Amino acid sequence: MAEQSFDMIVIGAGPGGYVAAIRGAQLGLKVAIVEREHMGGICLNWGCIPTKAILRSSEVFHLMNHAKEYGLKAEAISYDLDAVVKRSRGVAKQLNSGIGHLMKKNKVTTFMGEATLPAKGKVSVKTDTGTETLAAKNIVLATGARARELPGLEADGDLVWTYKHALVPGRMPKKLLVIGSGAIGIEFASFYNTLGADTTVVEVMDRILPVEDAEISSFAKKAFEKQGMTIREKTMVKQLDRGKGKVTAHIEQNGKVTKEEFDTVISAVGIVGNTEGLGLQELGVKVEKTHVVVDSHCRTGVDGLYAIGDLAGAPWLAHKASHEGVMVAELIAGGHPHAVDPDAIAGCTYCHPQIASVGLTEAQAKEQGYDIKVGRFPFIGNGKAIALGEPEGLVKTIFDAKTGALLGAHMVGAEVTEMIQGYVISRTLETTEAELMNTVFPHPTLSEMMHESVLDAFDRVIHM
Structure with a gap:
């Protein structure tokens, strides 16, 4: 042609x-x-x-x-x-x-x-x-x-799944192992755990959701464990032995390898x-x-x-x-x-509770030499969250103490993937704490916690 x-x-x-x-x-x-x-x-x-x-x-x-x-x-x-x-x-x-x-x-x-x-x-x-x-x-x-598929942990679509297999399951897992606790791994862990699977999440790093702010990761971990998930950090799956209807995982933690049986494994170790x-x-x-x-x-x-x-x-x-x-x-x-x-692109994870963030974590801000002010506001202090029956969550904001610039915002809780855009716009417009404090947030809304978190960073919080 x-x-x-x-x-x-x-x-x-x-x-x-x-x-x-x-x-x-x-x-x-x-x-x-x-x-x-x-x-x-x-x-x-x-x-x-x-x-x-x-x-x-x-x-x-x-x-x-x-x-x-x-x-x-x-x-x-x-x-x-x-x-x-x-x-x-x-x-x-x-x-x-x-x-x-x-x-x-x-x-x-x-x-x-x-x-x-x-x-x-x-x-x-x-x-x-x-x-x-x-x-x-x-x-x-x-x-x-x-x-990404690691040697020995390759998916077969039967016992070991990638995200594609997990989206069109031929059966409901009873005992599930999720390898990797990034957004993909945690979302599938949340889905199957909610439907009743006995779910274990293994993460090689020292905490789950390793790209998120450490405080948010810790909060999320407690929420997942409360829902019945088993979370194992600083842990590696060394080998998978596949049998009839089961997988024996060789799991290394603190230098010790143990064996545990699962009927399904989801590999979510990157791309x-x-x-x-x-x-x-x-x-x-x-x-x-x-x-x-x-x-x-x-x-x-x-x-x-x-x-x-x-x-x-x-x-x-x-x-x-x-x-x-x-x-x-x-x-x-x-x-x-x-x-x-x-740094101006928000990350969202749609597990329960949801997680959303934009900009620098507290650790990153300190590593870059900023003198910071940190604000926090819990969902339990918000009327809309209590009315929704969603009192577990946290909004965290990080500011440059010298200029008032919003360096980062991190949230865990109901609908935070929708709320985060407010902070994204703030960063794009190079908003300081003054504009955020002077913005009138509607009541009753979850977004009021965004305002309160900013106020808290500068010792002006009202409802806590």
Whole structure:
């Protein structure tokens, strides 16, 4: 077939790629997008969206089991795991179809197939009907990442699962081992534990949720243990012996190895970038630890070649990928967009209780030499939290004592993944404690705790 030319070609239609394509088209560029599997990428099909759907089901189940506390009656409460999964897959399918519609609406040419870069400015796409040859001065790599698998702990889909297997389980685990306590591991641990699985979480670091503020991690750990989870920190799974219907895990803690049987293991030990098979090495693209090395504007160092999202490194967040996609499209169109600031990107974990954060932890602020003021406010002091029956939680804020700049905000509790955006905006606007203190927060809301936490940092807290 004849070569087709575009202004911009995007490889990968996840939350980074498809957003880059739309923004490029909005700016008048002739855009093509290549996707090998499904529109929307991992996030929409096997990550962010379907996990939130199943977690919503477990949240409703939890509330049903506590109906009496709300003056309600609910008897013989149970769940249908197949129906929970079916709803989750339906949500993903609905949004997947929507991405295709957005491509057509914005006149983005879509190619379904496997892409390679045979030369600078060239993309070859192997489709079901043959090979398409495309050309563009600007190419955006948005191929994402996949689950990391450690030797001896590889998933088999039966006894040992990755996140994909955990989203479409063929059975309900009775005794579950989750390896890794990042967002993915903790979310699945929370889901299955709520539905009744005897759940153990193993974390090699000295605390669970190791990227979060230590105080928030500690609070979350106590909440999970109260729900019946077993949490084992500074612990490593050395080996998995697979038998009929069971897995024997060799677990090392404090130099001692013990054996414990489980019927299901979920491996959530990180991700690796999808760099293989593209021809990056031949083009001179630098790859470190499976991720493409880029500058602050996602340029790879090869003229006209960009990398965004999980492929380009941490933080591994869909909203970070989308923002990078917009930034790169605007750069290609001749604009001068601001670089994405990793410290201004919120992280959210949708377990029960939820966890959300932005900016520096208390330890990081001290390590960077700041003289800090720290404010805290507990959910138990908030009227809306008590009315909701959600009195367990904490809002923590960290300020530069000299300038009043908001350095970081960290929360654990009900709906904090929605609340965190207030602090994200504050950081983007370079808000100080003065503006936050003078902001009138509505009552009764959970967001009032954000105000009180700021007040507490400067010894002005009212309701504590």
